[in-house]
Amino acid sequence: MTDNQSTPYEILPFTMDAGVMSRAAIGLVVLATDQTMEYEWRKIIDIPGVAFFEARMPSPASITPETLAAMEKDIGGAVETILPGVELKVVAFGCTSGAIVIGEDKVFEGIRKVRPGVACTSPITAAKQGFEKLGVKRIALLTPYVSSLNHLFKDHIDAAGLQITRISTFNHADDSEVARIDAASLKNAILDVGRHDDVEAVFVSCTSLRMCELTSEVEQLLGKPVVSSNSAMAWHALRLAGVNDPQPQWGKLFEL
Known part of the structure; x- marks a missing residue:
């Protein structure tokens, strides 16, 4: 058994840098059922100093106008769990059909109740x-x-x-x-x-x-x-965050 009284114990000084998000931190809301978005965003947003942080929100397995409309109430709760207290340059809502059924303005209103003034995007x-x-x-x-x-x-x-x-x-x-x-x-x-x-x-x-x-x-x-949907929203989120690096491997949009 180790004698804690005789074991050397030292508190070390340290310095800090900007971490993984020295250029931009982006928030991403992902539907509970989505299997693809995070996979594609990890490939596209592979840029030093740029990081995205996701939260999942409840979503239906069967996609209809009625089930999509019901998701509106959960938007703010999902955004609230993304790095509380840390500045996000952009928050992206990851559902194309949901943004249309709920309405882009209402989606962004739900986001900004938690993150006032943040830049917002959706796939549409x-x-x-x-x-x-x-x-x-x-x-x-x-x-x-x-x-x-x-x-x-x-x-x-x-x-x-x-x-x-x-x-x-x-x-x-x-x-x-x-x-x-x-x-x-x-x-x-x-x-x-x-x-x-x-x-x-x-x-x-x-x-x-x-x-x-x-x-x-x-x-x-x-x-x-x-x-x-995923590529367009990644492109737009990067541009809203001030990251304009060309990435032509992801298509013509990323040459702009």
Whole structure:
């Protein structure tokens, strides 16, 4: 047995630096059912001095307008758990369809009740900013959603001054299974819906779809920009945080 009275014990001095977030700290709200977003963000936001910190919030396994609307009450509680007392430059809300059903302004209001004045984004907010920067207006929409959600998407995006010219869907409401839609299915769907003359860019909507490692390849094959939920929101969060590093490996949007 060690004699604590005779064991040398020294309190050491130390200095501190800015830690892993010397350039920016970004907060990320992730749905409880999401299997993809954190994986893709870890790849994209692999920039020295930039860190993101996530919190999960309750979400339904079956995605419908009614179940998405019910998530509004949990937004503030999730944000409250992200590094209390530490300044976040941006908070991102990780649900494309939820931001449309609840409303972007209401989502950001819920965030700012906890983080007053913080810059906010969501996948749909980011996608619209991305299309503006890319200079495209005629968009093909590719989703896993059921019809009722796809029509809400079209109305929302059209109201922003863009035009949804075509809609293609996997028509699947189970978020856990959407995360397992494979690269071949996504690639074929993007090339098919994007090949038409009335399409200037393709929006692949849903944070559960695994797109970040596929985007650059599909853009080269298609010859048009391809914007996806997770990548767009990562790009927009970085730009809002003042991080403008080009990352062309993630697609045309990251060259801006």
